[in-house]
Amino acid sequence: xxxxxxxxxxxxxxxxxxxxxxxxxxxxxxxxxxxxxxxxxxxxxxxxxxxxxxxxxxxxxxxxxxxxxxxxxxxxxxxxxxxxxxxxxxxxxxxxxxxxxxxxxxxxxxxxxxxxxxxxxxxxxxxxxxxxxxxxxxxxxxxxxxxxxxxxxxxxxxxxxxxxxxxxxxxxxxxxxxxxxxxxxxxxxxxxxxxxxxxxxxxxxxxx
Amino acid sequence: xxxxxxxxxxxxxxxxxxxxxxxxxxxxxxxxxxxxxxxxxxxxxxxxxxxxxxxxxxxxxxxxxxxxxxxxxxxxxxxxxxxxxxxxxxxxxxxxxxxxxxxxxxxxxxxxxxxxxxxxxxxxxxxxxxxxxxxxxxxxxxxxxxxxxxxxxxxxxxxxxxxxxxxxxxxxxxxxxxxxxxxxxxxxxxxxxxxxxxxxxxxxxxxxxxxxxxxxxxxxxxxxxxxxxxxxxxxxxxxxxxxxxxxxxxxxxxxxxxxxxxxxxxxxxxxxxxxxxxxxxxxxxxxxxxxxxxxxxxxxxxxxxxxxxxxxxxxxxxxxxxxxxxxxxxxxxxxxxxxxxxxxxxxxxxxxxxxxxxxxxxxxxxxxxxxxxxxxxxxxxxxxxxxxxxxxxxxxxxxxxxxxxxxxxxxxxxxxxxxxxxxxxxxxxxxxx
Numbered sequence: 001x002x003x004x005x006x007x008x009x010x011x012x013x014x015x016x017x018x019x020x021x022x023x024x025x026x027x028x029x030x031x032x033x034x035x036x037x038x039x040x041x042x043x044x045x046x047x048x049x050x051x052x053x054x055x056x057x058x059x060x061x062x063x064x065x066x067x068x069x070x071x072x073x074x075x076x077x078x079x080x081x082x083x084x085x086x087x088x089x090x091x092x093x094x095x096x097x098x099x100x101x102x103x104x105x106x107x108x109x110x111x112x113x114x115x116x117x118x119x120x121x122x123x124x125x126x127x128x129x130x131x132x133x134x135x136x137x138x139x140x141x142x143x144x145x146x147x148x149x150x151x152x153x154x155x156x157x158x159x160x161x162x163x164x165x166x167x168x169x170x171x172x173x174x175x176x177x178x179x180x181x182x183x184x185x186x187x188x189x190x191x192x193x194x195x196x197x198x199x200x201x202x203x204x205x206x207x208x
Numbered sequence: 209x210x211x212x213x214x215x216x217x218x219x220x221x222x223x224x225x226x227x228x229x230x231x232x233x234x235x236x237x238x239x240x241x242x243x244x245x246x247x248x249x250x251x252x253x254x255x256x257x258x259x260x261x262x263x264x265x266x267x268x269x270x271x272x273x274x275x276x277x278x279x280x281x282x283x284x285x286x287x288x289x290x291x292x293x294x295x296x297x298x299x300x301x302x303x304x305x306x307x308x309x310x311x312x313x314x315x316x317x318x319x320x321x322x323x324x325x326x327x328x329x330x331x332x333x334x335x336x337x338x339x340x341x342x343x344x345x346x347x348x349x350x351x352x353x354x355x356x357x358x359x360x361x362x363x364x365x366x367x368x369x370x371x372x373x374x375x376x377x378x379x380x381x382x383x384x385x386x387x388x389x390x391x392x393x394x395x396x397x398x399x400x401x402x403x404x405x406x407x408x409x410x411x412x413x414x415x416x417x418x419x420x421x422x423x424x425x426x427x428x429x430x431x432x433x434x435x436x437x438x439x440x441x442x443x444x445x446x447x448x449x450x451x452x453x454x455x456x457x458x459x460x461x462x463x464x465x466x467x468x469x470x471x472x473x474x475x476x477x478x479x480x481x482x483x484x485x486x487x488x489x490x491x492x493x494x495x496x497x498x499x500x501x502x503x504x505x506x507x508x509x510x511x512x513x514x515x516x517x518x519x520x521x522x523x524x525x526x527x528x529x530x531x532x533x534x535x536x537x538x539x540x541x542x543x544x545x546x547x548x549x550x551x552x553x554x555x556x557x558x559x560x561x562x563x564x565x566x567x568x569x570x571x572x573x574x575x576x577x578x579x580x581x582x583x584x585x586x587x588x589x590x591x592x593x594x595x596x597x598x599x600x601x602x603x604x605x606x607x608x609x610x611x612x613x614x615x616x617x618x619x620x621x622x623x624x625x626x627x628x629x630x631x632x633x634x635x636x637x638x639x640x641x
Contacts, residue, residue: 101515101541129426137562138516138541138543139509139516139541139543139544139557139564139586139587140586140587140600140629140630141407141408141451141452141496141543141544141587141630142495142496142509142516142543142544144407144408144421144428144449144451144452144495145449145451145465145471145493145495145496145509145511146493147449148448148449148467148471148493149470149471149493149511152468152469152470155468155469156469169426169427169447169448170448170449170468170469171425171426171427171428171447171448171449172427172428172448172449173423173428174423176385176407176423
């Protein structure tokens with residue numbers, strides 16, 4: 001197979017040479033192409049459309065990416081705010097503790113109460129409930145009154161700091177809603193407490 | 209003890225008069241009709257022996273067991289009740305019963321119609337002291353039937369001792385945050401239906417209504433409930449704390465403690481108007497009212513000295529004075545006053561060596577008697593006989609209700625099962641004559 005091919009190649013070159021050196025008649029002009037304007041237009045349109053699509057797609061992609069980024073940022077911001085509000089609410093719910101049979105506020109209780117003020121001042125529509133609780137060592141029945149005194153003591157402090165009295169409800173659950181069961185000072189001390197709950201305006205809290 | 213009762217069975221008239229003078233003046237217990245002598249003659253503080261003859265007839269065993277237990281729990285009679293034997297016919301051999309330690313003999317004959325024929329013999333006088341046909345109500349062994357039998361046992365106690373028993377009563381209490389009731393003999397412990405939250409109950413003197421504290425998320429409220437129909441209404445009208453309802457002895461007024469800053473006592477008509485009248489003046493914590501039997505004074509717990517102590521005030525709030533003045537115990541904390549139905553004592557809880565104990569204080573000389581030592585004991589409530597107290601005790605390992613005879617010191621456990629507390633002893637619910 002290789003042999004004939006090697007012979008034919010120089011021969012073809014020779015024929016081409018002879019042909020070029022002679023004066024052969026000019027070849028007839030190629031027939032003028034028949035121009036189909038429609039198809040050109042269509043092609044152009046298609047190209048333009050494709051280009052346009054590509055451009056639009058890329059714009060859309062960029063836009064989508066920008067929007068997604070914005071969305072993410074917004075969500076993150078909202079999440080951060082939610083977290084901040086949740087943290088503020090949680091901080092607001094920090095309980096205060098009392099000594100046995102006592103309802104006077106200890107220094108650390110006053111510090112915790114002071115920390116609740118900014119939220120109350122930044123959200124004038126917020127109403128709260130303070131619930132007083134006791135351990136189970138005092139009189140079972142009279143403990144409701146002791147819990148009431150504990151709740152009232154915290155309310156009095158907040159009112160003295162300028163919070164309107166009608167924004168604060170006080171209730172007592174005596175020894176009936178303990179957080180720590182059993183006896184021993186470790187449990188008792190956890191039960192002698194005031195709890196704080198936002199009962200109105202907690203959905204749209206403004207951070208201080 | 210019973211033989212002593214027999215040897216001293218004949219008492220001088222002077223002592224009988226003295227006992228009559230000591231009898232409750234206000235809550236006069238069933239004054240006997242002229243010319244009829246009620247009760248054996250026996251010396252105060254002893255328990256005359258009562259021999260219950262063997263009986264036959266419908267539900268005879270249950271009837272005998274319930275009557276025997278009621279009389280035993282009354283702590284005024286020594287019951288001698290042989291387990292078996294034939295009903296005695298003919299004349300009783302009184303000297304034989306005297307040798308058995310009986311000051312009296314009870315013959316009970318159940319009839320098919322649900323009536324008990326009762327005959328009480330006085331051994332020393334060798335004669336019939338009392339007899340009556342008394343009806344039982346409801347289906348045999350039903351709660352209603354048992355209550356009517358308790359009423360009969362209380363009447364028998366009156367025949368023997370002159371003082372009606374308290375077995376036809378119930379005790380309201382708090383269990384698992386809601387209201388329960390139990391008969392005075394410990395039977396028929398059951399939940400009061402339809403109460404979401406119920407603490408610290410109180411009986412209306414009619415026995416037909418109760419009040420209690422309802423503890424909800426928005427605070428505590430006082431609720432008045434009709435026992436028969438179960439119809440209830442909230443009587444406290446303010447937020448914050450509303451607690452410790454009590455009724456005046458005439459049943460017309462309810463007093464409870466209420467407040468947001470301090471807690472004070474308020475009086476409210478039981479029927480109609482909801483206009484309440486303040487009794488104590490603000491600035492402290494005044495709660496747990498208990499009326500004197502004449503309705504003119506109220507014992508209550510107040511924090512006005514910086515610790516809980518018991519005070520007495522006129523019912524209009526004037527003339528408040530400290531009742532628990534004597535310093536005893538290692539901690540100054542006295543609460544849960546309950547004024548005895550005979551007006552002579554206030555029972556209360558006092559902290560001693562860090563634990564509550566039951567004590568009574570005499571209103572005559574302010575002498576204090578401590579009734580409990582073991583475990584934590586609190587929140588006493590008097591039986592209508594002004595002798596027995598129901599209270600909360602941890603002596604069995606959990607909070608349960610116990611009954612104490614303040615005269616003999618005898619105690620019995622009333623409730624079992626989940627923790628029980630905040631007891632209120634009813635007035636007599638059945639009075640059989």
